[in-house]
Amino acid sequence: MMKRNEPLINLFGLILIIFLAVFVYLALTDGRQGLTMLSADLKQRVSYSYLLKSVTAAGPTENQHGQAEVIPGREGYENGAVNIVTAIVADYRMLDTFGEILVLFAASAGVSLLMVERKREKAKEASEIVKTAVPIIMLFALVTGFYIISHGHLTPGGGFPGGAVIASAFILQFLAFQKRSRNKAFKILESLAGIGLLVMGLIGLYLEGSLFANFLPTGTLGATISAAGIMIIYALIGIKVAAELSSISADFIGE
Amino acid sequence: METMLFILSAFSLILTGLFGVLTRKNLVKILLSLNILETGINLLIVSLGYFKGGKAPILTNSISAAQGMNFVDPLPHALVLTSIVIGLGTTALALTLILNHFRSHRTVEFIQLEVNE
Numbered sequence: 368m369m370k371r372n373e374p375l376i377n378l379f380g381l382i383l384i385i386f387l388a389v390f391v392y393l394a395l396t397d398g399r400q401g402l403t404m405l406s407a408d409l410k411q412r413v414s415y416s417y418l419l420k421s422v423t424a425a426g427p428t429e430n431q432h433g434q435a436e437v438i439p440g441r442e443g444y445e446n447g448a449v450n451i452v453t454a455i456v457a458d459y460r461m462l463d464t465f466g467e468i469l470v471l472f473a474a475s476a477g478v479s480l481l482m483v484e485r486k487r488e489k490a491k492e493a494s495e496i497v498k499t500a501v502p503i504i505m506l507f508a509l510v511t512g513f514y515i516i517s518h519g520h521l522t523p524g525g526g527f528p529g530g531a532v533i534a535s536a537f538i539l540q541f542l543a544f545q546k547r548s549r550n551k552a553f554k555i556l557e558s559l560a561g562i563g564l565l566v567m568g569l570i571g572l573y574l575e576g577s578l579f580a581n582f583l584p585t586g587t588l589g590a591t592i593s594a595a596g597i598m599i600i601y602a603l604i605g606i607k608v609a610a611e612l613s614s615i616s617a618d619f620i621g622e
Numbered sequence: 623m624e625t626m627l628f629i630l631s632a633f634s635l636i637l638t639g640l641f642g643v644l645t646r647k648n649l650v651k652i653l654l655s656l657n658i659l660e661t662g663i664n665l666l667i668v669s670l671g672y673f674k675g676g677k678a679p680i681l682t683n684s685i686s687a688a689q690g691m692n693f694v695d696p697l698p699h700a701l702v703l704t705s706i707v708i709g710l711g712t713t714a715l716a717l718t719l720i721l722n723h724f725r726s727h728r729t730v731e732f733i734q735l736e737v738n739e
Contacts, residue, residue, distance in 0.1 A: 379645075380644040380645040384641045387637060412697070418693060449680055450679070450680050451679040456704075463700075464704065467704045467707055471707055474712060474714055475714075478715055483722070588681070615714050618718075
């Protein structure tokens with residue numbers, strides 16, 4: 368009975384999709400809304416104050432130095448990160464990121480809860496080549512992950528990609544050596560990082576008056592060790608993401 | 623023009639995903655379609671901040687924020703970063719649910735539930 372209806376459902380879906388496509392096309396070409404949204408000037412957007420690092424300064428077009436310009440090498444700019452995306456993720460909109468981390472935690476906890484432990488049939492052992500190569504590759508992956516996390520305020524990257532790279536090293540280990548004994552350590556590490564993030568937010572609330580406000584020295588803009596608040600927050604996020612992804616994949620592999 | 627191209631490809635991805643969600647019966651295929659839809663939405667959000675010749679929003683000595691402000695909009699990038707991570711978490715959770723469904727019914731397709739009266 369199901370098989371007989373299949374072409375009809377496909378046809379219905381296709382008609383609906385074509386209808387939607389025509390609607391979207393008309394809206395993009397005829398309506399004013401889409402086109403004005405595309406050609407909007409950056410100076411009229413919220414991002415302009417992020418780019419100038421003038422979110423808490425007096426005017427929307429001037430920063431702490433009273434300029435409409437941000438010069439790397441100087442001191443005293445908001446949060447001190449050169450990478451504006453990092454500045455948004457880890458400082459200006461940190462509450463969003465905290466919610467995202469909570470969602471990731473909920474997903475990880477749900478996977479652990481729903482993945483029923485089952486008697487596992489003995490898998491074939493990995494070959495000698497794999498067993499020799501995996502520790503070397505793991506080392507490189509860990510170093511790359513730490514590099515990406517620690518340079519989050521300077522270059523593209525940060526806690527989430529770096530954490531994913533570190534987790535990939537642990538996935539390799541699970542696959543090659545077939546053990547998931549450190550699952551509990553991941554959970555503890557993850558909880559500690561989460562508590563650390565919350566403590567950072569509360570200290571910001573106590574000292575600066577708003578949740579996750581930056582209370583640490585910002586340093587020289589563009590220096591390797593600068594933007595202490597963002598570095599600490601990204602390190603905690605990196606630990607948490609790495610532990611969560613590792614424990615999710617350990618659940619899937621050990622299933 | 624490039625932005626228009628980005629938006630058209632984003633919408634074609636979104637509509638492809640929507641078609642898959644509407645017509646497939648295999649749960650894994652529905653999940654894949656949802657992921658395609660999500661990719662399209664991410665592309666759409668990023669392309670709203672793009673313009674031709676825009677630089678990555680990282681301040682350097684040669685490009686500071688004053689020189690014509692030729693950065694792309696950094697806010698969509700931050701939002702999409704959030705969206706990608708959440709998409710990963712939900713995909714993992716959905717795969718677990720599909721696995722449990724498979725264990726109890728021995729199929730990854732939708733089934734008609736039999737109500738015992």
